[in-house]
Amino acid sequence: MSTTIIVEPDVQQKLAILGGEAADEVTDVPATQSIQQGITHATGFLYDARREGGGTTRLFKVLQTNACRFACKYCFTSCAIRRKRTTFKPDELATTFISLSRNRMAEGLFLSSGIVPDADTTMEQMLATVERLRLREGYTGYIHLKLIPGASFAYIERAVELADRVSLNLEAPNQERLSALAPDKEFSASMWGRMAWAAELMKQARREGRKAARSLTTQFVVGAVGESDRELLATVQRAHRELGLWRAYFSVFHPIARSPLADQPAEDPTRALRLYQSDFMLRDYGFSYDELPFDAQGLLPRDRTPKQAWAERHLHEPIELNRAPRHILVRVPGIGPRSADRIIAARRQSRLRDLSQLKALGVTTGWAAPYVLLDGRRPAVQLSLW
Ligand code: SF4
Numbered sequence: 593m594s595t596t597i598i599v600e601p602d603v604q605q606k607l608a609i610l611g612g613e614a615a616d617e618v619t620d621v622p623a624t625q626s627i628q629q630g631i632t633h634a635t636g637f638l639y640d641a642r643r644e645g646g647g648t649t650r651l652f653k654v655l656q657t658n659a660c661r662f663a664c665k666y667c668f669t670s671c672a673i674r675r676k677r678t679t680f681k682p683d684e685l686a687t688t689f690i691s692l693s694r695n696r697m698a699e700g701l702f703l704s705s706g707i708v709p710d711a712d713t714t715m716e717q718m719l720a721t722v723e724r725l726r727l728r729e730g731y732t733g734y735i736h737l738k739l740i741p742g743a744s745f746a747y748i749e750r751a752v753e754l755a756d757r758v759s760l761n762l763e764a765p766n767q768e769r770l771s772a773l774a775p776d777k778e779f780s781a782s783m784w785g786r787m788a789w790a791a792e793l794m795k796q797a798r799r800e801g802r803k804a805a806r807s808l809t810t811q812f813v814v815g816a817v818g819e820s821d822r823e824l825l826a827t828v829q830r831a832h833r834e835l836g837l838w839r840a841y842f843s844v845f846h847p848i849a850r851s852p853l854a855d856q857p858a859e860d861p862t863r864a865l866r867l868y869q870s871d872f873m874l875r876d877y878g879f880s881y882d883e884l885p886f887d888a889q890g891l892l893p894r895d896r897t898p899k900q901a902w903a904e905r906h907l908h909e910p911i912e913l914n915r916a917p918r919h920i921l922v923r924v925p926g927i928g929p930r931s932a933d934r935i936i937a938a939r940r941q942s943r944l945r946d947l948s949q950l951k952a953l954g955v956t957t958g959w960a961a962p963y964v965l966l967d968g969r970r971p972a973v974q975l976s977l978w
Pocket residue numbers: 660661662663664667668669670671705706707774
């Protein structure tokens with residue numbers, strides 16, 4: 593009779609597996625997507641994420657467990673794929689992070705997890721880790737906590753109390769697309785509904801002046817199941833409006849070996865870039881969803897930015913930059929909210945007369961020039977000879 597000896601991995605081995613797999617979610621993306629996701633640099637399980645107000649924070653991104661009972665077709669943690677599974681106990685994970693934090697290797701924690709055996713048990717383990725950090729170790733730094741679809745209200749409430757940011761990845765724009773991507777997941781109640789709870793709890797805490805998570809984010813898998821940009825951005829716009837969503841992230845699909853979508857081609861990273869640019873138009877530039885330049889298939893152009901495509905269709909008269917109000921300035925290709933503010937400040941000092949002044953203010957002059965007047969004149973554009 594043979595005997596099987598099961599050896600429990602030590603903390604270092606768990607870190608290699610659970611930190612490595614979580615980091616893959618952010619490092620296994622093309623450069624343009626990384627930049628748009630606000631990730632500047634990644635080393636194993638540590639990566640530099642852009643802060644809301646500028647600068648970067650070095651985050652320790654880790655899974656509580658890589659065991660999962662779900663079989664999402666885009667995910668390497670799916671139960672349908674054979675791989676080594678392990679779980680951090682809350683004490684182990686809290687101690688590991690605190691040691692990274694005290695050694696100044698990590699400035700914040702981003703905690704995610706596979707789902708096993710159910711949503712509430714998973715959230716209990718994640719919350720136990722965060723409670724040890726906040727209550728036992730007195731850690732007051734940054735924590736981003738993933739919400740688990742289907743978790744009970746009390747767990748969502750506790751997550752909002754303890755974290756600085758919470759997120760729940762919708763993955764797809766609606767139930768039909770989600771069913772094709774993640775057959776076990778339910779969109780309305782267990783995902784959107786949990787985000788709505790979190791949004792309401794955050795709002796309530798703000799009203800009452802209590803400390804709570806300040807931002808809510810989500811992520812979509814792009815290009816796996818035929819969803820259009822129109823569908824994605826309709827859901828993003830609804831999330832901004834109804835949930836006060838801070839940011840949507842777009843993760844271009846990459847086939848995972850031995851998964852049901854293994855033979856499907858990877859999505860073009862430019863698609864994610866155009867989705868981010870459209871989301872900025874909705875959030876920061878005052879465009880409405882109906883103004884986005886979708887084609888008949890509901891897709892955005894890839895060969896130029898959505899703002900350039902909008903301007904080609906709608907900006908028939910040039911804009912005088914010495915007079916235009918801010919909400920018009922930001923509609924000109926090559927002028928963003930920051931350069932619009934700089935233009936307004938600069939024209940109080942002197943009239944804007946040539947492109948070199950605009951360039952110094954951060955304007956992408958090659959994009960802006962065809963649409964503007966400077967002191968009543970079309971700017972002189974140097975034509976390329978090649
Ligand atoms: S629930 Fe999350 S961890 Fe589990 S298979 Fe789906 S995406 Fe992966």
